[in-house]
Amino acid sequence: MSSLLTHPPATQAPETQPAKTSVDLDELYAASNIGEILDQLDRELVGLVPVKSRIREIAALLLIDQARRQLGLSTDAPSLHMSFTGNPGTGKTTVARRMAGILHRLGYIRRDHVVSVTRDDLVGQYIGHTAPKTKEALKKAMGGVLFIDEAYYLYRPENERDYGQEAIEILLQVMEDHRADLVVILAGYKDRLETFFSSNPGMGSRIAHHVDFPDFRSDELLNIADTMVSGLHYRLSIGARQAMQEYIDLRMDQPRFANARSIRNALDRARLRQANRLFAQGGVLNADMLQTIEEADIRASRVFTQ
Amino acid sequence: MRLTQGQFSFLPDLTDEEITKQITYALSQGWAVAVESTDDPHPRNTYWDMWGQPMFDIADAAGVMMEVNACRKANKNKYIKVLAFDSNRGFETIRMSFLINRPSAEDGFELVRAEGPGRNVNYTIRSYATEKPTGARY
Numbered sequence: 001m002s003s004l005l006t007h008p009p010a011t012q013a014p015e016t017q018p019a020k021t022s023v024d025l026d027e028l029y030a031a032s033n034i035g036e037i038l039d040q041l042d043r044e045l046v047g048l049v050p051v052k053s054r055i056r057e058i059a060a061l062l063l064i065d066q067a068r069r070q071l072g073l074s075t076d077a078p079s080l081h082m083s084f085t086g087n088p089g090t091g092k093t094t095v096a097r098r099m100a101g102i103l104h105r106l107g108y109i110r111r112d113h114v115v116s117v118t119r120d121d122l123v124g125q126y127i128g129h130t131a132p133k134t135k136e137a138l139k140k141a142m143g144g145v146l147f148i149d150e151a152y153y154l155y156r157p158e159n160e161r162d163y164g165q166e167a168i169e170i171l172l173q174v175m176e177d178h179r180a181d182l183v184v185i186l187a188g189y190k191d192r193l194e195t196f197f198s199s200n201p202g203m204g205s206r207i208a209h210h211v212d213f214p215d216f217r218s219d220e221l222l223n224i225a226d227t228m229v230s231g232l233h234y235r236l237s238i239g240a241r242q243a244m245q246e247y248i249d250l251r252m253d254q255p256r257f258a259n260a261r262s263i264r265n266a267l268d269r270a271r272l273r274q275a276n277r278l279f280a281q282g283g284v285l286n287a288d289m290l291q292t293i294e295e296a297d298i299r300a301s302r303v304f305t306q
Numbered sequence: 307m308r309l310t311q312g313q314f315s316f317l318p319d320l321t322d323e324e325i326t327k328q329i330t331y332a333l334s335q336g337w338a339v340a341v342e343s344t345d346d347p348h349p350r351n352t353y354w355d356m357w358g359q360p361m362f363d364i365a366d367a368a369g370v371m372m373e374v375n376a377c378r379k380a381n382k383n384k385y386i387k388v389l390a391f392d393s394n395r396g397f398e399t400i401r402m403s404f405l406i407n408r409p410s411a412e413d414g415f416e417l418v419r420a421e422g423p424g425r426n427v428n429y430t431i432r433s434y435a436t437e438k439p440t441g442a443r444y
Contacts, residue, residue: 111366135372143366181368 085190086213089259115141151186152196239295307414332390409444
């Protein structure tokens, strides 16, 4: 209950107060701790400028809505269904998971939870199986965010007996009827999601925010590597950091490059090599040695030899 | 005769908004909410028909309200109640129960007298609705 009391949903803002004629936006801004949320976002997510500016716009809209309500101007809950498009590893899933927290703190949704589903969770295998399955997922997500990864798999034009269409229709209806209860986020690769929207115009038109995730630049990727390493309680030696930079530049030109995901994989392999090196060396180890990833751990990568 | 059973039954019927608030409270306590319906309003009838399973994994009242509305749609003219089950050790029982739907015409109860040995008379009540077979009552 306490969590409900400390974060009252925006829809429950006082409406019964006597008619005011002005409202102090600075005061509202301070009360909503939006600044803190946006700062945290800037700190924790590297790059992603279009995403951050979109979140900033949404925050501003919600704040202005709150102000309007205080002056007795009627406001409809804005539709915040979103689609995230971008190449692999550009942070679509990470941001979606964070979106619930952001929207919750902005007072748009009541609960800070994300229900993450894929085609398997929504579409049934036989007639009459799909609707209950989709509704089950929607019920679980109510009050929070429903995140549909690889959303285009819902629609399979090549198989006309596919039940995906049924799931899409139920989804559309709930997106329309429960706009205040649920935020739906679709994610996937840009071209395929666009095809999906063009074959399901109802879906495309109900999504107000199409956010495109750009590829990371090499300096951003190095930043991400630093964040990941410190998150794992490791650190890169000076030589290792230099090697990492070179590694990123080389890796970016290679096929199957998946942005931050490739960096994560590279770091995982570097940890493996570090463990192997320490194991071979044997003897007494101190905390510093256990934490440091050396240049050799990264230089041993196949990327440098190709 | 208006049936009074469970919580809030002496108050006017709860609006959807009030039901949502009660469910929100139940969920905030960690209780599982269930929906049940019946056409046999006897107070000792503990066997109401379950509308699906108790909703153990739903976090928000809006999700429960979807089921509430679906049950109402299917059982317009029956009694429907919302229950909240507390699974905590020591309780393991229903903590909340309130009616959210009732038939348009409620028949009420008949007082039945059964004469026993001597001048002894046993009293019981019987719902007029149960004169008819189930399915044809309301």
